Amino acid sequence: MxxxxxxxxxxxxxxxxxxxxxxxxxxxxxxxxxxxxxxxxxxxxxxxxxxxxxxxxxxxxxxxxxxxxxxxxxxxxxxxxxxxxxxxxxxxxxxxxxxxxxxxxxxxxxxxxxxxxxxxxxxxxxxxxxxxxxxxxxxxxxxxxxxxxxxxxxxxxxxxxxxxxxxxxxxxxxxxxxxxxxxxxxxxxxxxxxxxxxxxxxxxxxxxxxxxxxxxxxxxxxxxxxxxxxxxxxxxxxxxxxxxxxxxxxxxxxxxxxxxxxxxxxxxxxxxxxxxxxxxxxxxxxxxxxxxxxxxxxxxxxxxxxxxxxxxxxxxxxxxxxxxxxxxxxxxxxxxxxxxxxxxxxxxxxxxxxxxxxxxxxxxxxxxxxxTSLYSKKLAxxxxxxxxxxxxxxxxxxxxxxxxxxxxxxxxxxxxxxxxxxxxxxxxxxxxxxxxxxxxxxxxxxxxxxxxxxxxxxxxGRPKTYDVFVVQAAPLGTYVPPQAAPVVGGAWARFTGLLWHRTWERLPLTFSVLVAVAVIVASLFEILPTFLIKSNVPTIASVKPYTPLELVGRDLYIREGCFNCHSQMIRPFRHETERYGEYSKPGESIYDHPFLWGSRRIGPDLAREGGKYPALWHVRHMQDPRSITAKSIMPPYPHLLTQDLDFATIQKRVDVMAMLGVPYGDAINKAESMAHAQADLIAADIEKAGGPAGLKDKEITALVAYLERLGVDIRAVKPVTTPPGGN
Amino acid sequence: MKSLADAVGASGLSGYAIVALVLFVFAFVLILIPLMAPSRDAEYEADGRMPLDDLTPIPGRTPAPPTPRPQQHA
CATH class of the missing domain: 1.20.210.10 (Cytochrome c oxidase-like, subunit I domain)
Incomplete structure (x- = not known):
């Protein structure tokens, strides 16, 4: 035909x-x-x-x-x-x-x-x-x-x-x-x-x-x-x-x-x-x-x-x-x-x-x-x-x-x-x-x-109007090839002749489903155990949720992209534990939505940063890193000392965290007041140490609260800036 | 989900890598054996030429008529 x-x-x-x-x-x-x-x-x-x-x-x-x-x-x-x-x-x-x-x-x-x-x-x-x-x-x-x-x-x-x-x-x-x-x-x-x-x-x-x-x-x-x-x-x-x-x-x-x-x-x-x-x-x-x-x-x-x-x-x-x-x-x-x-x-x-x-x-x-022809092969x-x-x-x-x-x-x-x-x-x-x-x-x-x-x-160099070339092809279903190969032999012949694969190749829906199955089965093979087996993430009794202020400080850490340069994951090697402290445990990050382990160390790991330095050190460091470490390549963040902290959004953030299963307890109803109380403490501590006054409603207080919290739960060391009755 | 968690937990995680490997080798062999069989070479040869036979008209020339490819099954 x-x-x-x-x-x-x-x-x-x-x-x-x-x-x-x-x-x-x-x-x-x-x-x-x-x-x-x-x-x-x-x-x-x-x-x-x-x-x-x-x-x-x-x-x-x-x-x-x-x-x-x-x-x-x-x-x-x-x-x-x-x-x-x-x-x-x-x-x-x-x-x-x-x-x-x-x-x-x-x-x-x-x-x-x-x-x-x-x-x-x-x-x-x-x-x-x-x-x-x-x-x-x-x-x-x-x-x-x-x-x-x-x-x-x-x-x-x-x-x-x-x-x-x-x-x-x-x-x-x-x-x-x-x-x-x-x-x-x-x-x-x-x-x-x-x-x-x-x-x-x-x-x-x-x-x-x-x-x-x-x-x-x-x-x-x-x-x-x-x-x-x-x-x-x-x-x-x-x-x-x-x-x-x-x-x-x-x-x-x-x-x-x-x-x-x-x-x-x-x-x-x-x-x-x-x-x-x-x-x-x-x-x-x-x-x-x-x-x-x-x-x-x-x-x-x-x-x-x-x-x-x-x-x-x-x-x-x-x-x-x-x-x-x-x-x-x-x-x-x-x-x-x-x-x-x-x-x-x-x-x-x-x-x-x-x-x-x-x-x-x-x-x-x-x-x-x-x-048209390429403008310049030499430039290419x-x-x-x-x-x-x-x-x-x-x-x-x-x-x-x-x-x-x-x-x-x-x-x-x-x-x-x-x-x-x-x-x-x-x-x-x-x-x-x-x-x-x-x-x-x-x-x-x-x-x-x-x-x-x-x-x-x-x-x-194109023409004034592009030529639209018309091409021709036979629609599927109307074209009968002159020499269609007959299928001979049994199941083995079909198998070795790869006829089954050729069938897939011509049935895009079947082919796509098979690709999806290959991808999804492999994914589930890893995902299911990771999510279903509790021994993968053993809990640690001393690890508690972040306070509302620490949570918003963590969000500032994310906003500034600190995780691009600092990891929060100490590997179980002696050279890492010597440098940074005890290696990181799975149970330490169970409240971390999202996780912030990082993938690169342009700067040092921060998993055990809490308690290492006083609050004022962090303020000075964020304001001008080279005033602390002369050759540091960290960007300065002076705006954190001048921009107001958005206390009004803290309650919503805590509520969403609670929705995700983080046990926030009292903070569900009074996140903002708790944040103010902790910010007051931190600001007073900074001022008492000779730092700038009036930081209690600035973003830097939240970031300091977060940095001071890192890794302290597992060491059972409370940061000096934790409010009374706080986590 | 508790029963599924129990089932997955009891299956022994250390064997996962081996099970996964066996799965892959099975799929690999399933593809490999027929590929190595010396049949349908002409079809593969024709399939490999598809980009060269895509009816792309050459600027300034009349488009070439389509060339029916051999071994095309309905």
Missing amino acids: EARLDSFSYDDAIVRKFLFATLLWGVVGMLVGLLIALQLANPAFNLGQYLSFGRLRPLHTNAVIFAFAGNAVFTGIYYSTQRLLKARMFSDALSRFHFWGWQAIIVAAAITLPLGYTQAKEYAELEWPIDIAIAVVWVVFAINFFGTIAKRRERHLYVAIWFYIASIITVAVLHIFNNLSIPAGPLKSYSIYAGVQDAFMQWWYGHNAVAFFLTTPFLGLMYYFMPKAAERPVFSYKLSILHFWTLVFLYIWAGPHHLHYTALPDWASTLGMLFSVMLIAPSWGGMINGLLTLRGAWQKVVDEPVLKFFVLAVTAYGMSTFEGPMLSIKSVNSLAHYTDWIIAHVHTGALGWNGFMTAGMIYWLAPRLFQ EWHFWVATLGILLYVTSIYSAGITQGLMWRAFDETGRLQFPDFIETTMRLMPMYWVRVAGGTLYLSGMIVFVYNIVMTWA
Whole structure:
């Protein structure tokens, strides 16, 4: 029977929109990255309350992950999905809603994060109204994507589409469950999880955000755009099948490796390590598949910047996915955790894999989308080499910084005492490396600016009106292939012939359900025991809820982003207990909504900070850190001494905490008066010690109350500032 | 939830890593064996070429007519 052909066109306007958004947010995100790199090298670059490191660091990570990489992923998905499915997107209106909705979310993030509205969860900092908006926009994207699959004219779903399906489903699951919280105000909420469970959920999310936002969709792009650029098919389609399923099955288990030697139960940590080590197999399978796609075309790499970017991107993917499993091994992790090593690891992936895949894809797309030739191939070459040099400078300096930190923190002298007992000694040693990072970041950003210029100039050379090409394809169901292979043999023949898998590949609903099952089963395998078994979080009788003032002080700690630099989790190593005190127990953080264990030590751990210094020390330290420690790189927080504490919102915060199961007792009805009583005590103590007067209604009193409380419950030492009858 | 908590608690957490590993190996083998079987190579070859056969018109040229791919089952 002769095929009836449908005529249709692709929606490239939406691809162009996402492409420009990628460029815009790429520059913004990297500019903020450069600024925070400068702030670490010299604290004078902390430009006031709203542009300090603690507030800008999450802005940087959100901008590069969700704005730059996110828009890049959407650019590639909208372009490749239509062509692989031989169908225009399901709805142009939904495409536009997705685009503008996503950009609105980014703008909301860019406003709220510097203002200090954050949930204090890495890569999930945005507050609840924005989280809801993300869920809505993501669902719209999913409807549009799956709607396109439903009206496709190509029965087989190419492997890139599988990666997109896995990304869309898993990101939705991760986002919803990690962000479950109870609002305590228009832009304030408390996570429904606490302590160990919150830490587990966060890193289940955090690791898989890297996996399913920065890896699987980019692998889908790799499987589409590398063959296009190399003008030859993927090296092994069989390997791509193995790559996909192994990756989907393994990745979701790996999150707990972010919490080795913390208060997370050891079984979960071991499980995370085991699956992380196994991840090297599919990751390298994918890398090899990508690189070997260029077999017989390597000579093109010399002259073609697109291929140069792709080769380096896939190589960076290989390097970071070798390093990731290595870092998940507990003994290696004990050195690397909390250090800059992790930052170097992340940037090998982000700058090399995500950044260069994006650049290669856009250089390939630009002439096709703008229907003209690339403005300058020479500038593209220049971009490649400058950015490559930038990556090298960045990662070599920060790897050195990380290993230096790790080794200095654990060094003992011949008398058995810490060789570098003052934390600032390690910080000072890192300064040259931090400046080299600034140089590397500047080069990478320079390359990015050249990239933007090149693409904008290419766009400027576009025709007055774009040609809308009409393509033709047979609709599904009307086309009968001339040589349909008969199915012969029994069940074994069907199994070895992979016919069952081919059936899945053509049934998107079944395929999607199977992906969801793989992800959800693996997640439940770890989540259920973490939540159901009480022995995972043994309670400690002396650990009590924070007082209302301490609670609001904790919220200020979150607002200022202190958790970006200070951990509150002492690992059971002698070099840590010598430096910070008794190691942290799971029962210590049962009232911590959210947990604040941190993932990095730019400054020292604060888990046992309470009782170490008098209140006035904290006031002076927050006002001007260098008046206490000359070489400190901590930003100053003088505004805490002048801004009024919002006592009126304390009751609501306490009520929400009580709703979450924190036993607040009397504080449920008199939180505000209790807070005033404790603030009066602290202010009097500060004034008595020779400090400034009139701080009883200022934010600093709440923060001091919180810092003075840290770790005292387990030591049975009451902070001097605890009010009579308080917790 | 108490019974579920009891069941999970009694299952022995130290064995979780092994159970998880066995689950993974089962799924892996399920995919691997058929993949290694030397059948359907032509189909995979055709599938791998999909990005090169996506009807993308080349600017300035008339779009090429669609090429029916072999082994396409209804």
